[in-house]
Amino acid sequence: MTQKNNIDLNAGREKALHFEQLLNSAVIGQVQAVRSLTIAIFSRGHVLLEGDVGVGKTTLLRAAARLLGGAYQRIEGAVDLMPSDFLYHAYINEQGQPAVAPGPLLQSEEKLAVFFFNEINRARPQAHSLLLRLMAERSVNAFNREYTFPHLTVFADRNRLEREETFELPAAARDRFFMEISINAPNERELQRDLMFNLRFQNTDELIENLPSSVVAYDELNRLATAVQNSxxxxxxxxxxxxxxxxxxxxxxxxxxxxxxxxxxxxxxxxxxxxxxxxxxxxxxxxxxxxxxxxxxxxxxxxxxxxxxxxxxxxxxxxxxxxxxxxxxxxxxxxxxxxxx
The missing domain is CATH 1.10.8.80 (Magnesium chelatase subunit I, C-Terminal domain)
Structure with a gap:
């Protein structure tokens, strides 16, 4: 199994395994979850992580985004979040006039590689409806035109514990997630010791920045995934x-x-x-x-x-x-x- 449609599948596999190895170095004790996330990404699927507070869901998704490279945007789930918040934000410019700027979803256009929806269950169904089209078609309409995101992967996470001011994802949105992966704190004592006392795991920003960027070229994933499926x-x-x-x-x-x-x-x-x-x-x-x-x-x-x-x-x-x-x-x-x- 070497090449398919001019894609070197062996070289692609080595990159995928290196990607997986680096994820396991950033978030320890999550070997199965990391394997599932790797499979989803190299199958061109969207991912929902679910777990308790502070178990590394956001860290894992940020690490994956770093390793993929490309443009990265995120939005925070909230009760008052509306579809328009994805697309634009209004402000007063230096001349004191009302102005509109692209929102997080539109800022990078076709270069957008990862869109992270943090605490997705805090958002209302109206926000979920826009997300449904984004995941299904990798496109949205705004400002009288269609924006397409051919290389986009949607990541989302959901807090398993809190139910106040949260909304269940509709069935159609859940079905669009390629995988729903559970993240739990590790049970192994040595891993627990590392997470408590190794300062490397207590500064998330530094941890992410120390990972190499663009280990896998985000804009080659479509061709690679197609070749894998056909092989x-x-x-x-x-x-x-x-x-x-x-x-x-x-x-x-x-x-x-x-x-x-x-x-x-x-x-x-x-x-x-x-x-x-x-x-x-x-x-x-x-x-x-x-x-x-x-x-x-x-x-x-x-x-x-x-x-x-x-x-x-x-x-x-x-x-x-x-x-x-x-x-x-x-x-x-x-x-x-x-x-x-």
Missing amino acids: IRAELPLQDYALNLWNALRNPTEIGLEIEDVDITRLIAGGASPRGMGMLMRAARCRAWLEGRDYLTPDDIRAVFHDTVAHRIFFTPAYELRRDEIAPRLIEGVLGKISAP
């Missing part, structure tokens, strides 16, 4: 395995799945869409590439299944409040019930 083959038994997983997610009663304290017949309201399952396969192919193979295995699918699929399954109201508890058990049960080739 990985899926044999028929593997395709059948993926289809069986999809159908089991949609109808878990048909495989006899049981979850304690859950009425399976009343659990699923919707989700596991064709688009979502297509993203699952994109992630699996990227994982196979990172592992140095040009073919898929069941392990590739299983490794990315939770982060790619869990947030696309929507439960009935009776169970939605228990999502954090039930979703992992559902995923584990489906993977356990469906035999791999």
